[in-house]
Amino acid sequence: xxxxxxxxxxxxxxxxxxxxxxxxxxxxxxxxxxxxxxxxxxxxxxxxxxxxxxxxxxxxxxxxxxxxxxxxxxxxxxxxxxxxxxxxxxxxxxxxxxxxxxxxxxxxxxxxxxxxxxxxxxxxxxxxxxxxxxxxxxxxxxxxxxxxxxxxxxxxxxxxxxxxxxxxxxxxxxxxxxxxxxxxxxxxxxxxxxxxxxxxxxxxxxxxxxxxxxxxxxxxxxxxxxxxxxxxxxxxxxxxxxxxxxxxxxxxxxxxxxxxxxxxxxxxxxxxxxxxxxxxxxxxxxxxxxxxxxxxxxxxxxxxxxxxxxxxxxxxxxxxxxxxxxxxxxxxxxxxxxxxxxxxxxxx
Ligand code: SAH
Numbered sequence: 001x002x003x004x005x006x007x008x009x010x011x012x013x014x015x016x017x018x019x020x021x022x023x024x025x026x027x028x029x030x031x032x033x034x035x036x037x038x039x040x041x042x043x044x045x046x047x048x049x050x051x052x053x054x055x056x057x058x059x060x061x062x063x064x065x066x067x068x069x070x071x072x073x074x075x076x077x078x079x080x081x082x083x084x085x086x087x088x089x090x091x092x093x094x095x096x097x098x099x100x101x102x103x104x105x106x107x108x109x110x111x112x113x114x115x116x117x118x119x120x121x122x123x124x125x126x127x128x129x130x131x132x133x134x135x136x137x138x139x140x141x142x143x144x145x146x147x148x149x150x151x152x153x154x155x156x157x158x159x160x161x162x163x164x165x166x167x168x169x170x171x172x173x174x175x176x177x178x179x180x181x182x183x184x185x186x187x188x189x190x191x192x193x194x195x196x197x198x199x200x201x202x203x204x205x206x207x208x209x210x211x212x213x214x215x216x217x218x219x220x221x222x223x224x225x226x227x228x229x230x231x232x233x234x235x236x237x238x239x240x241x242x243x244x245x246x247x248x249x250x251x252x253x254x255x256x257x258x259x260x261x262x263x264x265x266x267x268x269x270x271x272x273x274x275x276x277x278x279x280x281x282x283x284x285x286x287x288x289x290x291x292x293x294x295x296x297x298x299x300x301x302x303x304x305x306x307x308x309x310x311x312x313x314x315x316x317x318x319x320x321x322x323x324x325x326x327x328x329x330x331x332x333x334x335x336x337x338x339x340x341x342x343x344x345x346x347x348x
Pocket of ligand 1: 114116118119120158159160161162163164194195196197215216217259261290291292293294295
């Protein structure tokens with residue numbers, strides 16, 4: 001059985017011709033049924049011949065995940081899902097409704113092996129990669145909810161559990177599938193991929209010349225602090241990372257977005273802000289300040305509001321483009337891996 005959400009339109013065309021002996025235009029029809037009419041079964045695809053629908057039922061499937069938890073935030077229009085796949089793994093996905101559109105946060109792996117000390121996703125290590133089709137399904141799951149109110153998913157952030165650059169091919173295939181004009185047709189510029197800072201991945205992406213946004217989890221202005229928070233810093237220290245970011249900008253012309261989670265007493269001093277401003281000087285970028293989400297297993301405390309604003313102010317004064325991220329779904333454990341970890345604890 002093949003998962004049809006796994007195929008780009010070109011791959012679907014090949015498959016339809018090779019495996020089903022059909023003409024290539026059937027692939028476009030199928031694709032439009034899947035993504036534009038959001039058919040959940042082949043039987044709904046009424047302009048396909050009955051014999052073809054029969055073959056599809058025997059050889060392929062669409063949805064494979066089950067929703068095991070759904071949490072609606074009481075403080076903002078955010079919904080978090082925990083989805084379970086037939087092999088038993090679970091991942092989180094989040095739908096955030098903004099005034100300007102709807103955004104879905106996708107998990108690229110089950111768990112994570114990067115070991116960031118403030119992150120819940122990495123607690124149990126990396127179980128397996130998500131396939132492109134499983135990432136597409138996460139988007140389709142939120143799209144189903146939006147269909148009830150006549151809206152669409154307008155942007156996607158690969159910022160859920162997992163490290164996308166460690167699952168590079170599947171993530172790029174996923175992007176190809178959701179941006180196809182016969183499908184969900186989500187704009188490249190409305191897609192953000194967030195990386196812990198795997199330099200080879202950043203360099204590879206730079207060569208592809210895609211118009212997506214690259215977010216880099218920086219979280220510290222120097223190797224001493226970053227090394228404590230993020231084991232990846234040993235393999236790719238800040239100088240190497242920044243060099244890759246400059247190259248990325250030179251090659252793509254796309255401004256980089258740096259994520260900086262503020263942890264009380266760790267990386268939130270005004271000296272850190274100054275050092276950060278020095279570090280990003282000369283690189284067209286944007287710094288996103290995030291008050292760290294408390295993860296019980298980790299014990300980090302978040303920076304208080306006053307200090308967050310002082311840190312932000314210091315960046316602005318130094319000419320850095322910075323914002324404080326609006327928190328969405330704080331009451332529903334919307335940070336990476338928190339819901340999955342809670343669910344696993346409850347099951348145990
Ligand atoms: N592996 C990728 C993408 C997943 S994490 C990456 O590292 O970028 C998405 C973002 O959430 C990253 O910036 C990550 O550092 C951040 N994050 C993880 N745990 C957090 C927490 N407890 N509080 C705030 N941000 C957190």
